[in-house]
Amino acid sequence: MHFWPGVGGINIAGDSWGNPNGPLVLLQHGGGQTRHAWKGTAELLGEVGYHAVAFDARGHGDSDWAPDGLYGQDVMVQDLKCVIAALGHRRPVLVGASMGGGTSLVAVGEDHVDATALIMVDIAPRIETDGIDKIQAFMSQKPEGFSSLEEVAEAIGNYQPQRVRPKNLDGLVKNIRLGADGKYHWHWDPLFRAGTRDLGRREQRLEACARHLSLPTLLVRGGLSDVLSEAGAQHFLSLCPSSEYVNVTNAGHMVAGDRNDIFGTAVIDFLARNVPVQGEPKHPAHSSKGVAPGEDINDVP
Numbered sequence: 001m002h003f004w005p006g007v008g009g010i011n012i013a014g015d016s017w018g019n020p021n022g023p024l025v026l027l028q029h030g031g032g033q034t035r036h037a038w039k040g041t042a043e044l045l046g047e048v049g050y051h052a053v054a055f056d057a058r059g060h061g062d063s064d065w066a067p068d069g070l071y072g073q074d075v076m077v078q079d080l081k082c083v084i085a086a087l088g089h090r091r092p093v094l095v096g097a098s099m100g101g102g103t104s105l106v107a108v109g110e111d112h113v114d115a116t117a118l119i120m121v122d123i124a125p126r127i128e129t130d131g132i133d134k135i136q137a138f139m140s141q142k143p144e145g146f147s148s149l150e151e152v153a154e155a156i157g158n159y160q161p162q163r164v165r166p167k168n169l170d171g172l173v174k175n176i177r178l179g180a181d182g183k184y185h186w187h188w189d190p191l192f193r194a195g196t197r198d199l200g201r202r203e204q205r206l207e208a209c210a211r212h213l214s215l216p217t218l219l220v221r222g223g224l225s226d227v228l229s230e231a232g233a234q235h236f237l238s239l240c241p242s243s244e245y246v247n248v249t250n251a252g253h254m255v256a257g258d259r260n261d262i263f264g265t266a267v268i269d270f271l272a273r274n275v276p277v278q279g280e281p282k283h284p285a286h287s288s289k290g291v292a293p294g295e296d297i298n299d300v301p
Helices: 035-047 073-086 098-111 129-139 149-159 171-177 199-211 229-240 259-272
Strands: 001-007 012-016 024-028 051-055 091-099 118-121 176-178 184-185 217-222 244-248
Touching: 001 073, 012 035, 012 073, 024 035, 024 073, 024 098, 024 199, 035 091, 035 229, 035 259, 073 098, 091 098, 098 199, 118 171, 118 259, 129 149, 171 176, 199 229, 199 259, 217 229, 217 259, 229 244, 244 259
Parallel strands: 024 051, 024 091, 091 118, 118 217, 217 244
Antiparallel strands: 001 012, 012 051, 176 184
16 A cells, blocks of 8 residues: 655555556446555556556545545546656556546547556546436435444445345445444545536537547446446547447446456457556557446546
8 A cells, every 4th residue: 555645745554465566457436435546456466467557546545635626627637647656757558437537538639647548447528427426316215324333334225236246344434434424435535526517518628638649548338337328438439439348248337346357358459459467558449349258527436
């Protein structure tokens, strides 16, 4: 575990795996999640020689909460730049799910970060409002806190019915915090959801970023996702036709958590061709085939 300085003295918490001298892969989670969502993927990357680093966004997990309550996309990009600087200013692969994918796309598309490759997970400029509303409803549950881990597991199970409920609930502790009131609360600052939400301006900004991409790019969609539709994925590919695309069947919005086996294989295959562990990055073998087995605006999870 590590701590790095973010913007304004915020402490950013992270974990690392693999060879510190291998290609750097930065993993950014979605809104309301923590760095632990990437554990399985990061372990796979580390095993094949990459230096995988997953970190908690400000206001999430073990990172500090913003004293000013600001959690917009622009400050997230600045935090990302701080982490890159702390890791020696090495050119990274950016992997981002949902909110983290939007941060990664802006970071590259607006020339804030010089990355070797970009992997976006179930996020694109055009997303489905029904899916976003469902996420917001999930995150708004029990503001007074949960009385037990069983209540937490039930809430997660209702949101992700495609997943098998774990028999051992101890793993949930990483995504919640026990408050002074004796209740379990989600491991993020409630003010994270207090910002403005303008999906129209968000879409315009991310479309401009997508058109500007010139690095190897992979879009991964969960086949069961209600946030990124197939039409939304194809819209992104029309903006950046050189991108590769993988559609992971039987996975919802949380693709890595639902089918880490398929997701991890797709990511390692893409990186092996574009950012190999040894040697310089190669030009991508472009494909658009699905594979089955600015203003400071708060991004959506």
